[in-house]
Amino acid sequence: MIVNNIQVLFGGQAGDGSLTTGDLIALVFKRMGLEVYTFKDFPSRIRGGHTNYVIRAGEQPHYGLGDMVDAMVAFDLECVEKHIAEMRPGGFVIFDNSQEKLTDAARRPDVYVYDVPLADIAKKQLGLELVRNTISLGVLGELIGMDKEIVRGLVTKQYERKGEKVVAQNIGAIEAGERYVREHFDRPSGYALRARPDGDRLLMMGNDAIGYGALAAGCRFMAGYPITPATDILEWMAKHAPRYGGTVVQAEDELAAINMTIGAAYAGVRAMTATSGPGQALMTEGIGLAGVLETPIVVVECARAGPSTGMPTKTEQSNLNHVIFAGHGEIPRVVIAPGTVEESFYLTVAAFNLAEKYQVPVFLLTEQALCQSKETLPRLELGAVTVDRGKLVRNGGVTFGEYKRFAFTEDGVSLRTVPGVEGGMHLAPGSEHNDAGVITEDAANRARMMDKRMRKLDAMRADLPRPSLFGEPEAGMAFIAFGANRGPVSEVQDRLRSVGVASKFLQLRTLWPFPEGDVRAFVAGAEHVFVVENNISGQLERLIRAVTGPVPSLHGVRKYNGRPFRPAEILDAVTRRMATLPAGVAAR
Amino acid sequence: MIVNNIQVLFGGQAGDGSLTTGDLIALVFKRMGLEVYTFKDFPSRIRGGHTNYVIRAGEQPHYGLGDMVDAMVAFDLECVEKHIAEMRPGGFVIFDNSQEKLTDAARRPDVYVYDVPLADIAKKQLGLELVRNTISLGVLGELIGMDKEIVRGLVTKQYERKGEKVVAQNIGAIEAGERYVREHFDRPSGYALRARPDGDRLLMMGNDAIGYGALAAGCRFMAGYPITPATDILEWMAKHAPRYGGTVVQAEDELAAINMTIGAAYAGVRAMTATSGPGQALMTEGIGLAGVLETPIVVVECARAGPSTGMPTKTEQSNLNHVIFAGHGEIPRVVIAPGTVEESFYLTVAAFNLAEKYQVPVFLLTEQALCQSKETLPRLELGAVTVDRGKLVRNGGVTFGEYKRFAFTEDGVSLRTVPGVEGGMHLAPGSEHNDAGVITEDAANRARMMDKRMRKLDAMRADLPRPSLFGEPEAGMAFIAFGANRGPVSEVQDRLRSVGVASKFLQLRTLWPFPEGDVRAFVAGAEHVFVVENNISGQLERLIRAVTGPVPSLHGVRKYNGRPFRPAEILDAVTRRMATLPAGVAAR
């Protein structure tokens, strides 16, 4: 009997409601006091096409998927066929064999199938397809021991606005599911959940945490153009910002979005945009403008699988080079990347402060497997949020003729006035200019102005989010990663530890300016360094190598099929290198 | 008396004709059998603002400026003030002191001023401002010994289409200038040119060589949007391509230009676009599309000083990161960079062959100091041009149902049909797809397709332009550079050699895929490696360090004020590092 540790896969065809039900299950687990991570795998189409929602729950937090699925709720044969290989020996499948027949390819001797005539029961419940989902929830709940009150409460809440009848129908569906299990199966599922105190925790999606962080940090303007997986942020801000005096523009394209973001920031409002690869590509020119105008903006990049349209709903870490290096000419810029939903909030706040304090564009780099995933986390501390507007002049006190917008300073940052401030008028040009903003091509001024701007990269060092170091600092086995790989790599560490292998893990949170010192120090003592990243060309690894050189013990662990790492895949790569690894660190 | 070795600076205000006269002087030198390099330094405005044209001539080829100016023809005080410091001791200035008075700041005891009342003579010649330029040409010619027949011949040719009267006026102006010198000065200038046989040589601008290379390589479609310093190519192609059946579109912006280029290439025509920084930024998304569609295109990047609008008419090498790394997702791409005008031709041809043979986007990276500079060169060998269209299917022979546009192959390159070919119909999607072009998000297919595309980078290695190695392969002092720095670095080598210091120089011609092996081998034996580049952040150096590691003997020599290197500046950097350097390698 496995207690309080489960990974459920809920799958069918896009548009059939699996995602909604998945959300509900996640919330049930959370309310039962468990730590939750969810992952959505859906196609780039509206209806049809295999989709699945994986919910992982346990007593320990995990910021990523486990290797194996314990319980699968499959609404079609395709789902079973696609995922049967991922099942844990001893796990089970809930399937309605009366609709499609399970093929041999969809069976495994060590995986039990609970055959439940969902369609049939649904028909009896007078319901729609969605009721079928709710019945399956009852089945699953009964098998693994979901708290019935919590389930009923959440279902009621979910359907409340549709009227009492719909609520009753769905509660009935739950009961029908539960009943069917009790009446037809006495085989225990092998899993048992036990509710614990929920505590003051949240279950939040990465993108929501970013929106919330922005609002907390004082962002009151957002411009964006819909694109998966970034649209959530635009929609979150549109829903919430107006109440706090802010506004959100759906632009005609990303070129407009980035230039609007710059316009609002130029006018003195904390402003951001959010996009993904293709939109990011279109923003390339605008980012350079923000750099030379020294206008603070925050650009959220929710990476997905490229190149080009690629796989719009799939995850990847292949935009790292792009956010760091794209753009003609050279500007100081910052790239920071959270590794968890909680960090998504705090680093968003940091992004706005860095942007305004150093008057630079700041990228917040996230990815589908994090930004569209939900995690449990403690309440976010608004008390920990400080708003540092840097050298912003909003209330006058400058004298026209003396004031110089781009004054040469030691830290490279100059007093910044915004339209409306008396005496602060100046030209803000994308062309090279002198300290007063007058366009000039003078060679000496040019070199000085480049120096001034780039100097910020040094000035900001102390303010940049430091990397997180996990594990034993003296260990010989080392990992470096960023973003969503925070979860799987930590889990690999746990497994290694459990067989007595010490390791250390540097989760980079600032990617640019590259934390050279931290990386060099980290790599120095290590015997083997595994650089884990979701791309084909080893973008992070190249950044590291430029600092460490082609250390023979630097090993790339890469995945680029649009799916996030499972711990076992990383372990595999480790095992292949380290013949000496103790047995017993297999997938689990 | 310095014979057949001179650097002339011809300067005044933009729009006053200095550029035209500069072109003429360059051609005179070339016809006199000398090797020529020219450099234009003009402002980003149409009239007014200091502009100058430097013409270097000598018996040895130099692909860049010398440290010092021998003869200055200055049409205003600003020009003298700006450039007096660059004059070689013993050099001279031609100036009309009757218009503006030379200030003390504009005088040097070791630089002689020939005070010629150009305006006055011009008035007498009934002429316009332009005649003033022609008079000064007579003055200069008389002082340094330009071949009179050549000068008259070229002036006649230049004004022919304006009618006999204008020709006569200008010939008169030349004579007036010459006469004025003979009648008023008996001091020799210290310089003497002696005509040599011209030979079958050309004087050509980098951009023209690119246009010509494209036409020779079979390029029959170009789409572009005007931008300095790339517009020349668009205009060159517009002038010449139609005669060979081609066409040129001035697009509404660079987004259109790149997608048009892709469209034409997709339809089976060798196609290119040319742009500079801001336009390149806007093409970022399109490049990714070409990568995933495996459509061969050539993109010429004529770099200028960024970021943003920056200094549109100034030179810089700060787009290297951009052309290599910009773009979400990962595609195989090629970046090659010529170092001379002659190479601009041959590498353009290579670009088209690489593009079509490997079905990838190829960047030809050049820069203002090369693409808008003229150099003498031997006739270009059309016989050396081969057109390799790779796996293009233009004439049928494929069977619908069997044919797979994106078939998995060993070298990653698949048979490519174009619209009109019977049996070759398929979908070409920017989304991930299977070998037949059908869109799929299947994980295994995805990884395989990424592997297939990226495999081309290995397959093409043998076809990529190799770096050029200059100097003694065993030398301890080493240089690495690309593009326009080919000239100044070679000259530094000459100087070092003349004082007995051996050196070697690796001019990279392929920048991506990065020539790791060549660089590693080159760096291996060297005691000191100077990486010479025109940008602030050491973009080339980072690429090298990722291969070699942070070798302590790797020294960045960087310049980023919008002007190309003078040899002395590089020597300076070398001297600062190498206390042991023999004396006598000063500027010359």
Next chain:
Amino acid sequence: MATTLTPKDFATATPSWWCAGCGDFGVLAALKQACAELGLEPHKVAFISGIGCSGKISGYLHSYAFHGVHGRALPTATAVKLANTDLTVIVAGGDGDGYAIGAGHFIHAVRRNPDMTYIVMDNQTYGLTKGQSSPTSMLGYKAGPHPQGNPDAPINGLAIALAAGATFIARAFSSEPKQMAEMIKEAVRHPGFGIVEVLSPCVTFNKVNTYKWFKENVYHLDDLPGYDVRDRVRAFATLTQPGKIPLGIFYREIRPTLEELMLGTGRPPIASLPIETVDPGLAALQDAYA
């Protein structure tokens, strides 16, 4: 050329990714019908589409199909046509693709007048990204980024096309595939840039502009007495008249195509030129630099 083609000759084996009931099915059906009736040969059709639910249509038409990036179908298609004038070039994409991110290219394609057909599949929303407002969404349309309703007045793509100098302008309705097929045929036959805007309901996200709503809110130009497709001002008045939505061919004019102006007539397609050996005539170009 095959003598009798049927719509099936233009079908691909790929199953469609659209929701059941989506208006785009009607567009595809009409397009196949038109291609068959025009007797086009699949290998001589270049079909370029944008990105969106609508843009997926290129996967379902047996032809040389090109599915590029969002908003750039028209420049791509213009170049394909210039590269090979033997091809029949058809472009299709959504209202977002054409009128939002692609709006600039739209105007410039119209003014250049290349000989091609552009089908705008207008569902007044962004289908593929889940129902946000599009440039043709009505004022007040509620969507994710506009929980309080769309504040941007909808644009009239056809009126803009007219103002930009379009030479063939029509509007069809997905529920009337026969008429649509006729319009597409006319547009393909039109020697110049033909635009057919199709009202193509999104059954999943747009709960305002439904089939029912359209049926109640359209009328046919044929029912307007004395309507003259050569009258530009009348076309403008009709297109911009508030109220019901007119269907039919609004405007038609013959002026030289881009290809005629750029390439002349009677020359072989650029794509067919032999470039494998360098034209020796090219050598003479160097003389100008000697």
Next chain:
Amino acid sequence: MATTLTPKDFATATPSWWCAGCGDFGVLAALKQACAELGLEPHKVAFISGIGCSGKISGYLHSYAFHGVHGRALPTATAVKLANTDLTVIVAGGDGDGYAIGAGHFIHAVRRNPDMTYIVMDNQTYGLTKGQSSPTSMLGYKAGPHPQGNPDAPINGLAIALAAGATFIARAFSSEPKQMAEMIKEAVRHPGFGIVEVLSPCVTFNKVNTYKWFKENVYHLDDLPGYDVRDRVRAFATLTQPGKIPLGIFYREIRPTLEELMLGTGRPPIASLPIETVDPGLAALQDAYA
């Protein structure tokens, strides 16, 4: 507010980079005149310009001036206005900036109707890049990329604006700075998006559309009897009538501005909100995730 302002109060110390005789001088003069007569305070004027010879104008108007990237002035300006509704927002740029690379934004700015003024400085060429064809260059205009003459029919920016729903449309001529100043004043006063297209000859490159040519080819709407600025169809007919170029105010209409629809009225500018301390009300938002 200063009680009496003169154009000089809007001058900067920076010398202009234009060629002698350039039409843009007239635009700058009229603009300063208009600002002075409107009694605008320089620090409350946000002046956003495009890239081109025309775009350099932002360096010469004493104000908060913003010289962004090519073609993107309008989105920037829209956001500046939303960020601070207390500002008077004026945008200026060339025909290339506005109608070529910026064409998409142009349509969308028009339809959104933010309260700002857009001056298109039309010289029918790309001045700064040395005389290539622009979207308003005439058919057959000879230029570097078009040695055989421009093959793209010129576009009519004002007609497109009208079709896209513009609420204030005018055209002025650089040689008539007084009338231009009046039109700019009207446009600034107009509560919504006001576009003033200015014929502004490029004396260096455009040897066709010269001052002389314009003088012979313009006429004034004032001379048209019974012209009604509220008649959209008449405006279209007038704008698209081949032949001479009309000057004056073509069309005028009041509809809600973008700011009204998005922000409502009577609220403080967003830029003035105190954000230094986190609104404690924000904490409650977390409850939805508990």
